[in-house]
Amino acid sequence: MTTTVPALPAGLVERPLTMADARAVYEVMAADQLDQIGMIEIEEADIVGDWGRPSFDVEAQTLGVFDSDRMVGYAEVTYADRGDAAVHPAYRGRGIGTRLAHWMQETARARGARLVGMPVPEGSAGDRLLEALGYHVRHTSWVLKLPAGAEIVRRDLPEGYAVREARPEEWPAAHDVVEDAFLEWSVRERESYDDFVASIQGRPGFEPWNLRVVLDPEGVVVGVSYVVIAETDDGRDAEAYISRLAVRRDQRNRGLAQALMVDSFAVAREHGALVSGLSTDSRTGALDLYKKVGMEVTSVWLSRAIDLV
Known part of the structure:
Protein backbone atom coordinates (compact mmCIF):
# COMPACT_ATOMS: atom_id res chain seq x y z
CA MET A 1 0.00 0.00 0.00
CA TRP A 142 0.68 6.14 33.13
CA VAL A 143 3.48 8.36 34.45
CA LEU A 144 3.62 8.22 38.24
CA LYS A 145 5.53 10.32 40.76
CA LEU A 146 6.49 9.92 44.41
CA PRO A 147 6.25 13.50 45.70
CA ALA A 148 9.17 15.33 47.27
CA GLY A 149 9.45 14.51 50.96
CA ALA A 150 7.36 11.36 50.74
CA GLU A 151 8.65 8.54 52.91
CA ILE A 152 10.51 5.79 51.11
CA VAL A 153 9.79 2.67 53.15
CA ARG A 154 12.35 -0.04 52.52
CA ARG A 155 11.02 -3.47 51.63
CA ASP A 156 12.80 -6.43 53.21
CA LEU A 157 14.08 -9.01 50.77
CA PRO A 158 13.63 -12.75 51.29
CA GLU A 159 16.40 -14.40 53.29
CA GLY A 160 19.61 -14.73 51.30
CA TYR A 161 18.68 -12.13 48.65
CA ALA A 162 20.55 -8.84 48.22
CA VAL A 163 20.12 -5.62 46.24
CA ARG A 164 23.04 -3.46 45.12
CA GLU A 165 24.78 -1.76 42.21
CA ALA A 166 25.40 -4.10 39.27
CA ARG A 167 28.98 -5.16 38.71
CA PRO A 168 30.39 -5.13 35.16
CA GLU A 169 30.37 -8.90 34.88
CA GLU A 170 26.66 -8.93 35.81
CA TRP A 171 25.53 -6.67 32.98
CA PRO A 172 24.87 -9.51 30.47
CA ALA A 173 22.65 -11.27 33.01
CA ALA A 174 20.88 -7.99 33.76
CA HIS A 175 20.22 -7.52 30.05
CA ASP A 176 18.71 -11.01 29.82
CA VAL A 177 16.41 -10.43 32.81
CA VAL A 178 15.14 -7.14 31.34
CA GLU A 179 14.58 -8.47 27.83
CA ASP A 180 13.01 -11.75 28.94
CA ALA A 181 10.56 -9.85 31.15
CA PHE A 182 9.69 -7.11 28.67
CA LEU A 183 9.20 -9.50 25.78
CA GLU A 184 6.50 -11.34 27.72
CA TRP A 185 4.14 -8.51 26.76
CA SER A 186 5.97 -6.27 24.27
CA VAL A 187 5.76 -7.28 20.60
CA ARG A 188 9.16 -6.28 19.22
CA GLU A 189 12.56 -7.63 18.33
CA ARG A 190 14.89 -8.51 21.20
CA GLU A 191 17.22 -5.62 22.01
CA SER A 192 20.85 -6.54 21.47
CA TYR A 193 23.27 -6.45 24.37
CA ASP A 194 25.32 -3.79 22.56
CA ASP A 195 22.26 -1.54 22.29
CA PHE A 196 21.44 -2.15 25.96
CA VAL A 197 24.92 -1.11 27.05
CA ALA A 198 25.09 1.88 24.71
CA SER A 199 21.73 3.29 25.79
CA ILE A 200 22.79 3.14 29.46
CA GLN A 201 26.51 3.91 29.46
CA GLY A 202 26.14 6.30 26.53
CA ARG A 203 23.52 8.40 28.30
CA PRO A 204 25.14 11.66 29.49
CA GLY A 205 25.55 11.64 33.25
CA PHE A 206 25.74 7.84 33.58
CA GLU A 207 27.19 6.54 36.84
CA PRO A 208 27.63 2.86 37.76
CA TRP A 209 25.10 3.08 40.61
CA ASN A 210 22.33 3.74 38.06
CA LEU A 211 22.02 0.01 37.27
CA ARG A 212 20.71 -1.93 40.30
CA VAL A 213 20.28 -5.69 40.65
CA VAL A 214 18.70 -8.20 43.01
CA LEU A 215 20.74 -11.35 43.56
CA ASP A 216 19.30 -14.66 44.75
CA PRO A 217 21.08 -16.72 47.45
CA GLU A 218 23.35 -18.24 44.78
CA GLY A 219 24.41 -14.78 43.57
CA VAL A 220 22.39 -14.97 40.32
CA VAL A 221 20.82 -11.77 38.95
CA VAL A 222 17.03 -12.16 39.20
CA GLY A 223 15.89 -8.53 39.23
CA VAL A 224 17.02 -5.28 37.58
CA SER A 225 16.33 -1.58 37.91
CA TYR A 226 17.82 1.21 35.83
CA VAL A 227 17.39 4.59 37.52
CA VAL A 228 18.67 8.00 36.40
CA ILE A 229 18.50 11.52 37.77
CA ALA A 230 16.92 13.97 35.37
CA GLU A 231 18.79 17.24 35.19
CA THR A 232 16.10 19.89 34.90
CA ASP A 233 16.39 23.36 33.42
CA ASP A 234 12.86 24.59 34.13
CA GLY A 235 12.98 25.13 37.88
CA ARG A 236 11.68 21.70 38.88
CA ASP A 237 13.20 19.59 41.62
CA ALA A 238 15.78 17.07 40.47
CA GLU A 239 13.94 13.83 39.70
CA ALA A 240 14.88 10.17 39.88
CA TYR A 241 13.33 8.14 37.09
CA ILE A 242 13.25 4.35 36.76
CA SER A 243 13.22 3.61 33.04
CA ARG A 244 13.53 -0.19 33.35
CA LEU A 245 12.30 -2.45 36.15
CA ALA A 246 12.15 -6.22 35.71
CA VAL A 247 12.09 -9.42 37.76
CA ARG A 248 12.63 -12.91 36.40
CA ARG A 249 9.31 -14.72 35.97
CA ASP A 250 10.04 -17.52 38.47
CA GLN A 251 11.10 -14.99 41.12
CA ARG A 252 7.96 -12.86 41.17
CA ASN A 253 5.48 -12.37 44.04
CA ARG A 254 8.33 -12.22 46.56
CA GLY A 255 8.50 -8.45 46.87
CA LEU A 256 11.61 -8.13 44.69
CA ALA A 257 10.20 -5.46 42.36
CA GLN A 258 9.07 -3.29 45.26
CA ALA A 259 12.42 -3.74 47.00
CA LEU A 260 14.24 -2.72 43.81
CA MET A 261 12.00 0.31 43.37
CA VAL A 262 12.43 1.68 46.88
CA ASP A 263 16.18 0.94 46.76
CA SER A 264 16.49 2.85 43.48
CA PHE A 265 14.56 5.84 44.78
CA ALA A 266 16.45 5.87 48.06
CA VAL A 267 19.88 5.73 46.38
CA ALA A 268 18.83 8.42 43.91
CA ARG A 269 17.69 10.59 46.82
CA GLU A 270 21.16 10.18 48.33
CA HIS A 271 22.48 11.54 45.02
CA GLY A 272 20.27 14.64 45.08
CA ALA A 273 16.92 13.60 43.62
CA LEU A 274 13.92 15.06 45.43
CA VAL A 275 11.09 13.59 43.32
CA SER A 276 10.87 10.01 42.05
CA GLY A 277 9.03 8.78 38.98
CA LEU A 278 8.45 5.93 36.56
CA SER A 279 5.92 4.82 33.98
CA THR A 280 3.94 1.65 33.45
CA ASP A 281 1.28 0.54 31.01
CA SER A 282 -1.84 -1.56 30.76
CA ARG A 283 0.09 -4.59 29.46
CA THR A 284 2.02 -5.08 32.71
CA GLY A 285 -0.69 -4.95 35.37
CA ALA A 286 1.74 -3.16 37.69
CA LEU A 287 -0.18 0.09 38.28
CA ASP A 288 -1.54 -0.96 41.67
CA LEU A 289 1.95 -1.97 42.85
CA TYR A 290 3.21 1.56 42.36
CA LYS A 291 0.19 3.16 43.95
CA LYS A 292 0.71 1.02 47.05
CA VAL A 293 4.02 2.74 47.76
CA GLY A 294 2.45 6.20 47.54
CA MET A 295 3.04 7.05 43.89
CA GLU A 296 0.51 9.27 42.13
CA VAL A 297 -0.50 9.34 38.45
CA THR A 298 0.59 12.64 36.88
CA SER A 299 -0.21 12.01 33.21
CA VAL A 300 -1.89 9.43 30.98
CA TRP A 301 -0.55 8.47 27.56
CA LEU A 302 -1.96 6.40 24.73
CA SER A 303 0.13 4.31 22.39
CA ARG A 304 -1.54 4.80 19.01
CA ALA A 305 -0.62 2.82 15.90
CA ILE A 306 -1.72 2.36 12.31
CA ASP A 307 -1.56 -0.74 10.11
CA LEU A 308 0.77 -0.41 7.14
CA VAL A 309 -0.45 -3.39 5.10
Whole structure:
Protein backbone atom coordinates (compact mmCIF):
# COMPACT_ATOMS: atom_id res chain seq x y z
CA MET A 1 0.00 0.00 0.00
CA THR A 2 1.28 3.49 -0.84
CA THR A 3 0.16 6.88 0.32
CA THR A 4 0.74 10.41 -0.85
CA VAL A 5 2.89 12.24 1.68
CA PRO A 6 1.60 15.78 2.25
CA ALA A 7 3.93 18.61 1.36
CA LEU A 8 5.25 21.03 3.96
CA PRO A 9 3.80 24.52 4.20
CA ALA A 10 5.61 27.16 2.15
CA GLY A 11 8.69 28.55 3.84
CA LEU A 12 9.50 25.42 5.84
CA VAL A 13 12.18 22.89 4.97
CA GLU A 14 13.04 19.41 6.17
CA ARG A 15 16.17 17.30 6.44
CA PRO A 16 17.52 14.22 8.22
CA LEU A 17 18.99 14.95 11.63
CA THR A 18 22.39 14.34 13.20
CA MET A 19 23.54 13.92 16.79
CA ALA A 20 24.22 17.66 16.83
CA ASP A 21 20.44 18.22 16.59
CA ALA A 22 19.64 16.43 19.86
CA ARG A 23 19.33 19.68 21.81
CA ALA A 24 16.92 21.17 19.28
CA VAL A 25 14.81 18.00 19.35
CA TYR A 26 14.67 18.22 23.13
CA GLU A 27 13.52 21.84 22.95
CA VAL A 28 10.68 20.99 20.55
CA MET A 29 9.58 18.01 22.62
CA ALA A 30 9.82 19.96 25.88
CA ALA A 31 7.72 22.83 24.50
CA ASP A 32 5.13 20.36 23.22
CA GLN A 33 4.92 18.46 26.52
CA LEU A 34 4.79 21.61 28.63
CA ASP A 35 1.89 22.87 26.55
CA GLN A 36 0.06 19.51 26.48
CA ILE A 37 0.51 18.13 30.00
CA GLY A 38 1.94 21.05 31.96
CA MET A 39 5.29 19.39 32.63
CA ILE A 40 8.38 18.15 30.81
CA GLU A 41 8.91 14.38 30.77
CA ILE A 42 11.90 14.32 28.42
CA GLU A 43 15.57 15.12 28.89
CA GLU A 44 18.21 15.77 26.28
CA ALA A 45 20.22 12.88 27.73
CA ASP A 46 17.34 10.51 26.87
CA ILE A 47 17.64 11.43 23.21
CA VAL A 48 21.43 11.16 23.17
CA GLY A 49 21.29 7.75 24.85
CA ASP A 50 18.68 6.38 22.44
CA TRP A 51 20.40 7.75 19.35
CA GLY A 52 23.75 6.34 20.47
CA ARG A 53 22.64 2.71 20.10
CA PRO A 54 24.70 0.88 17.43
CA SER A 55 21.51 -0.25 15.67
CA PHE A 56 20.16 3.29 15.30
CA ASP A 57 21.00 5.22 12.12
CA VAL A 58 20.25 8.81 13.07
CA GLU A 59 20.20 10.21 9.54
CA ALA A 60 18.09 7.37 8.13
CA GLN A 61 15.59 7.22 11.00
CA THR A 62 14.92 10.89 11.79
CA LEU A 63 13.45 13.95 10.12
CA GLY A 64 13.44 17.57 11.25
CA VAL A 65 11.26 20.42 10.03
CA PHE A 66 12.78 23.90 10.12
CA ASP A 67 11.68 27.49 9.82
CA SER A 68 14.98 29.05 8.75
CA ASP A 69 17.44 27.72 11.37
CA ARG A 70 14.78 26.97 13.98
CA MET A 71 13.54 23.40 14.40
CA VAL A 72 9.74 23.44 14.64
CA GLY A 73 8.95 19.74 14.29
CA TYR A 74 10.66 16.39 14.35
CA ALA A 75 9.96 12.69 13.97
CA GLU A 76 11.89 9.46 14.34
CA VAL A 77 11.27 5.78 13.77
CA THR A 78 13.07 4.50 16.83
CA TYR A 79 12.50 0.81 16.19
CA ALA A 80 10.87 -1.05 13.31
CA ASP A 81 7.32 -0.25 14.40
CA ARG A 82 7.70 2.50 17.00
CA GLY A 83 8.69 6.12 16.87
CA ASP A 84 8.13 9.56 18.28
CA ALA A 85 7.31 13.00 16.98
CA ALA A 86 6.52 16.52 18.18
CA VAL A 87 5.52 19.87 16.74
CA HIS A 88 6.23 23.16 18.49
CA PRO A 89 2.93 24.58 19.83
CA ALA A 90 3.40 27.81 17.86
CA TYR A 91 3.43 25.83 14.60
CA ARG A 92 0.45 23.53 15.08
CA GLY A 93 -2.39 23.57 12.60
CA ARG A 94 -0.17 23.93 9.52
CA GLY A 95 -0.05 20.29 8.47
CA ILE A 96 3.40 19.59 9.95
CA GLY A 97 2.13 16.80 12.20
CA THR A 98 0.33 15.14 9.30
CA ARG A 99 3.45 15.36 7.16
CA LEU A 100 5.56 13.80 9.93
CA ALA A 101 3.02 11.03 10.54
CA HIS A 102 3.09 10.03 6.87
CA TRP A 103 6.89 10.17 6.82
CA MET A 104 6.96 7.80 9.81
CA GLN A 105 4.60 5.42 8.03
CA GLU A 106 6.68 5.36 4.85
CA THR A 107 9.95 4.97 6.75
CA ALA A 108 8.60 2.13 8.89
CA ARG A 109 7.08 0.41 5.84
CA ALA A 110 10.43 0.58 4.02
CA ARG A 111 12.03 -1.10 7.04
CA GLY A 112 9.59 -4.00 6.84
CA ALA A 113 7.17 -3.00 9.61
CA ARG A 114 3.53 -4.04 9.42
CA LEU A 115 2.42 -1.16 11.64
CA VAL A 116 3.91 1.90 13.31
CA GLY A 117 2.91 3.91 16.33
CA MET A 118 3.95 6.36 19.00
CA PRO A 119 2.89 7.55 22.46
CA VAL A 120 0.77 10.70 22.84
CA PRO A 121 -0.78 12.35 25.91
CA GLU A 122 -4.43 11.35 26.17
CA GLY A 123 -6.68 14.06 24.76
CA SER A 124 -3.76 16.10 23.37
CA ALA A 125 -3.47 17.69 19.95
CA GLY A 126 -1.26 14.78 18.90
CA ASP A 127 -3.82 12.26 20.16
CA ARG A 128 -6.61 13.95 18.22
CA LEU A 129 -4.53 14.15 15.06
CA LEU A 130 -3.54 10.48 15.10
CA GLU A 131 -7.10 9.42 15.82
CA ALA A 132 -8.26 11.47 12.82
CA LEU A 133 -5.58 9.79 10.68
CA GLY A 134 -6.91 6.34 11.57
CA TYR A 135 -4.54 5.32 14.37
CA HIS A 136 -5.96 2.88 16.93
CA VAL A 137 -5.03 2.59 20.62
CA ARG A 138 -2.61 -0.23 21.39
CA HIS A 139 -2.33 0.34 25.13
CA THR A 140 -2.49 2.98 27.86
CA SER A 141 0.49 4.22 29.88
CA TRP A 142 0.68 6.14 33.13
CA VAL A 143 3.48 8.36 34.45
CA LEU A 144 3.62 8.22 38.24
CA LYS A 145 5.53 10.32 40.76
CA LEU A 146 6.49 9.92 44.41
CA PRO A 147 6.25 13.50 45.70
CA ALA A 148 9.17 15.33 47.27
CA GLY A 149 9.45 14.51 50.96
CA ALA A 150 7.36 11.36 50.74
CA GLU A 151 8.65 8.54 52.91
CA ILE A 152 10.51 5.79 51.11
CA VAL A 153 9.79 2.67 53.15
CA ARG A 154 12.35 -0.04 52.52
CA ARG A 155 11.02 -3.47 51.63
CA ASP A 156 12.80 -6.43 53.21
CA LEU A 157 14.08 -9.01 50.77
CA PRO A 158 13.63 -12.75 51.29
CA GLU A 159 16.40 -14.40 53.29
CA GLY A 160 19.61 -14.73 51.30
CA TYR A 161 18.68 -12.13 48.65
CA ALA A 162 20.55 -8.84 48.22
CA VAL A 163 20.12 -5.62 46.24
CA ARG A 164 23.04 -3.46 45.12
CA GLU A 165 24.78 -1.76 42.21
CA ALA A 166 25.40 -4.10 39.27
CA ARG A 167 28.98 -5.16 38.71
CA PRO A 168 30.39 -5.13 35.16
CA GLU A 169 30.37 -8.90 34.88
CA GLU A 170 26.66 -8.93 35.81
CA TRP A 171 25.53 -6.67 32.98
CA PRO A 172 24.87 -9.51 30.47
CA ALA A 173 22.65 -11.27 33.01
CA ALA A 174 20.88 -7.99 33.76
CA HIS A 175 20.22 -7.52 30.05
CA ASP A 176 18.71 -11.01 29.82
CA VAL A 177 16.41 -10.43 32.81
CA VAL A 178 15.14 -7.14 31.34
CA GLU A 179 14.58 -8.47 27.83
CA ASP A 180 13.01 -11.75 28.94
CA ALA A 181 10.56 -9.85 31.15
CA PHE A 182 9.69 -7.11 28.67
CA LEU A 183 9.20 -9.50 25.78
CA GLU A 184 6.50 -11.34 27.72
CA TRP A 185 4.14 -8.51 26.76
CA SER A 186 5.97 -6.27 24.27
CA VAL A 187 5.76 -7.28 20.60
CA ARG A 188 9.16 -6.28 19.22
CA GLU A 189 12.56 -7.63 18.33
CA ARG A 190 14.89 -8.51 21.20
CA GLU A 191 17.22 -5.62 22.01
CA SER A 192 20.85 -6.54 21.47
CA TYR A 193 23.27 -6.45 24.37
CA ASP A 194 25.32 -3.79 22.56
CA ASP A 195 22.26 -1.54 22.29
CA PHE A 196 21.44 -2.15 25.96
CA VAL A 197 24.92 -1.11 27.05
CA ALA A 198 25.09 1.88 24.71
CA SER A 199 21.73 3.29 25.79
CA ILE A 200 22.79 3.14 29.46
CA GLN A 201 26.51 3.91 29.46
CA GLY A 202 26.14 6.30 26.53
CA ARG A 203 23.52 8.40 28.30
CA PRO A 204 25.14 11.66 29.49
CA GLY A 205 25.55 11.64 33.25
CA PHE A 206 25.74 7.84 33.58
CA GLU A 207 27.19 6.54 36.84
CA PRO A 208 27.63 2.86 37.76
CA TRP A 209 25.10 3.08 40.61
CA ASN A 210 22.33 3.74 38.06
CA LEU A 211 22.02 0.01 37.27
CA ARG A 212 20.71 -1.93 40.30
CA VAL A 213 20.28 -5.69 40.65
CA VAL A 214 18.70 -8.20 43.01
CA LEU A 215 20.74 -11.35 43.56
CA ASP A 216 19.30 -14.66 44.75
CA PRO A 217 21.08 -16.72 47.45
CA GLU A 218 23.35 -18.24 44.78
CA GLY A 219 24.41 -14.78 43.57
CA VAL A 220 22.39 -14.97 40.32
CA VAL A 221 20.82 -11.77 38.95
CA VAL A 222 17.03 -12.16 39.20
CA GLY A 223 15.89 -8.53 39.23
CA VAL A 224 17.02 -5.28 37.58
CA SER A 225 16.33 -1.58 37.91
CA TYR A 226 17.82 1.21 35.83
CA VAL A 227 17.39 4.59 37.52
CA VAL A 228 18.67 8.00 36.40
CA ILE A 229 18.50 11.52 37.77
CA ALA A 230 16.92 13.97 35.37
CA GLU A 231 18.79 17.24 35.19
CA THR A 232 16.10 19.89 34.90
CA ASP A 233 16.39 23.36 33.42
CA ASP A 234 12.86 24.59 34.13
CA GLY A 235 12.98 25.13 37.88
CA ARG A 236 11.68 21.70 38.88
CA ASP A 237 13.20 19.59 41.62
CA ALA A 238 15.78 17.07 40.47
CA GLU A 239 13.94 13.83 39.70
CA ALA A 240 14.88 10.17 39.88
CA TYR A 241 13.33 8.14 37.09
CA ILE A 242 13.25 4.35 36.76
CA SER A 243 13.22 3.61 33.04
CA ARG A 244 13.53 -0.19 33.35
CA LEU A 245 12.30 -2.45 36.15
CA ALA A 246 12.15 -6.22 35.71
CA VAL A 247 12.09 -9.42 37.76
CA ARG A 248 12.63 -12.91 36.40
CA ARG A 249 9.31 -14.72 35.97
CA ASP A 250 10.04 -17.52 38.47
CA GLN A 251 11.10 -14.99 41.12
CA ARG A 252 7.96 -12.86 41.17
CA ASN A 253 5.48 -12.37 44.04
CA ARG A 254 8.33 -12.22 46.56
CA GLY A 255 8.50 -8.45 46.87
CA LEU A 256 11.61 -8.13 44.69
CA ALA A 257 10.20 -5.46 42.36
CA GLN A 258 9.07 -3.29 45.26
CA ALA A 259 12.42 -3.74 47.00
CA LEU A 260 14.24 -2.72 43.81
CA MET A 261 12.00 0.31 43.37
CA VAL A 262 12.43 1.68 46.88
CA ASP A 263 16.18 0.94 46.76
CA SER A 264 16.49 2.85 43.48
CA PHE A 265 14.56 5.84 44.78
CA ALA A 266 16.45 5.87 48.06
CA VAL A 267 19.88 5.73 46.38
CA ALA A 268 18.83 8.42 43.91
CA ARG A 269 17.69 10.59 46.82
CA GLU A 270 21.16 10.18 48.33
CA HIS A 271 22.48 11.54 45.02
CA GLY A 272 20.27 14.64 45.08
CA ALA A 273 16.92 13.60 43.62
CA LEU A 274 13.92 15.06 45.43
CA VAL A 275 11.09 13.59 43.32
CA SER A 276 10.87 10.01 42.05
CA GLY A 277 9.03 8.78 38.98
CA LEU A 278 8.45 5.93 36.56
CA SER A 279 5.92 4.82 33.98
CA THR A 280 3.94 1.65 33.45
CA ASP A 281 1.28 0.54 31.01
CA SER A 282 -1.84 -1.56 30.76
CA ARG A 283 0.09 -4.59 29.46
CA THR A 284 2.02 -5.08 32.71
CA GLY A 285 -0.69 -4.95 35.37
CA ALA A 286 1.74 -3.16 37.69
CA LEU A 287 -0.18 0.09 38.28
CA ASP A 288 -1.54 -0.96 41.67
CA LEU A 289 1.95 -1.97 42.85
CA TYR A 290 3.21 1.56 42.36
CA LYS A 291 0.19 3.16 43.95
CA LYS A 292 0.71 1.02 47.05
CA VAL A 293 4.02 2.74 47.76
CA GLY A 294 2.45 6.20 47.54
CA MET A 295 3.04 7.05 43.89
CA GLU A 296 0.51 9.27 42.13
CA VAL A 297 -0.50 9.34 38.45
CA THR A 298 0.59 12.64 36.88
CA SER A 299 -0.21 12.01 33.21
CA VAL A 300 -1.89 9.43 30.98
CA TRP A 301 -0.55 8.47 27.56
CA LEU A 302 -1.96 6.40 24.73
CA SER A 303 0.13 4.31 22.39
CA ARG A 304 -1.54 4.80 19.01
CA ALA A 305 -0.62 2.82 15.90
CA ILE A 306 -1.72 2.36 12.31
CA ASP A 307 -1.56 -0.74 10.11
CA LEU A 308 0.77 -0.41 7.14
CA VAL A 309 -0.45 -3.39 5.10
